[in-house]
Amino acid sequence: MKTHLEVALQAARRAGSYALGAERNGMLSVRMKEANDYVTDVDIQVEQLIKDTIRLYFPHDGIYGEEGGESGNVQSNRWVIDPIDGTTNFFRGMPNYTISIAWEEEKYNPLVGVVFNPRQNELFWASKGQGAFLNGQPITVSSVQDLSQAIMVLVPPHRRRDLADSYFETMKTIFKATSDFRSFGSCALELAYIASGRIDGYYEQALGYYDMAAGMIILQEAGGIVTPALEDTPFSDHYCDILASNAHLHQALSLLIA
Numbered sequence: 001m002k003t004h005l006e007v008a009l010q011a012a013r014r015a016g017s018y019a020l021g022a023e024r025n026g027m028l029s030v031r032m033k034e035a036n037d038y039v040t041d042v043d044i045q046v047e048q049l050i051k052d053t054i055r056l057y058f059p060h061d062g063i064y065g066e067e068g069g070e071s072g073n074v075q076s077n078r079w080v081i082d083p084i085d086g087t088t089n090f091f092r093g094m095p096n097y098t099i100s101i102a103w104e105e106e107k108y109n110p111l112v113g114v115v116f117n118p119r120q121n122e123l124f125w126a127s128k129g130q131g132a133f134l135n136g137q138p139i140t141v142s143s144v145q146d147l148s149q150a151i152m153v154l155v156p157p158h159r160r161r162d163l164a165d166s167y168f169e170t171m172k173t174i175f176k177a178t179s180d181f182r183s184f185g186s187c188a189l190e191l192a193y194i195a196s197g198r199i200d201g202y203y204e205q206a207l208g209y210y211d212m213a214a215g216m217i218i219l220q221e222a223g224g225i226v227t228p229a230l231e232d233t234p235f236s237d238h239y240c241d242i243l244a245s246n247a248h249l250h251q252a253l254s255l256l257i258a
Helices: 002-025 042-055 087-091 162-179 189-196 209-221 249-256
Strands: 030-034 039-040 060-066 067-071 073-085 098-104 108-115 122-127 132-134 151-155 178-180 201-207 223-228 240-245
Touching: 002 042, 002 073, 002 098, 002 122, 002 162, 039 042, 042 060, 042 073, 042 098, 060 209, 067 073, 073 087, 073 189, 073 209, 087 223, 098 189, 098 209, 108 189, 108 209, 122 151, 122 189, 122 209, 132 209, 151 162, 151 189, 162 178, 162 201, 162 249, 189 209, 189 223, 189 240, 201 209, 201 249, 209 240, 223 249, 240 249
Parallel strands: 060 073, 151 178, 151 201
Antiparallel strands: 030 039, 060 067, 073 098, 098 108, 108 122, 122 132, 201 240, 223 240
């Protein structure tokens, strides 16, 4: 696991440097994969760079990437990659995009996670049982226990407008019970922000697992909780409804969503 973490950190740093260079050059090719779901040439190039780095050390590991899908032996263990989480932020010049890399032996139970925000030079990482870190310093979730004091991340399902009405009803309920809410445009970053105590909870629907895998283990190692938003909707590779929190607020948020 130590070597997997070291490789993930190396890959994230290389990918972040590449993305920054491409952003500065300003020559980005952007296309829409589906409604409100964009990809750039840099997403694809960064994913390949991460894969190449992994293959140098683990040539037979499985890899599941947002852009390239599955390769290698994904039945034994796999890397889960979102090359640029927050692609719209990236090509619109906003700083909240991340490189997200996780490794797991069992699906939906990541053991290693790295989330790198290159624009702000913030590198979050964790491995199972070893704690969570930001730029080498240990991080923990907030101590907020009162919902009325909580800052939430609430993100409408911009790729699934059919879910909007029900989501906005729940969003209104959570908003009335809490202090305020934010949306940063990168699930991985939002989970890392809960892990570092900057925000307290997060509810979103219709994510891909690659959006959240690395952030999950970082948050868990910082003392937080990540679960499916509803018990009857378990995580899958292509669809995840997520509830994440600093642990103190999880039960109360679960009741609001239910």
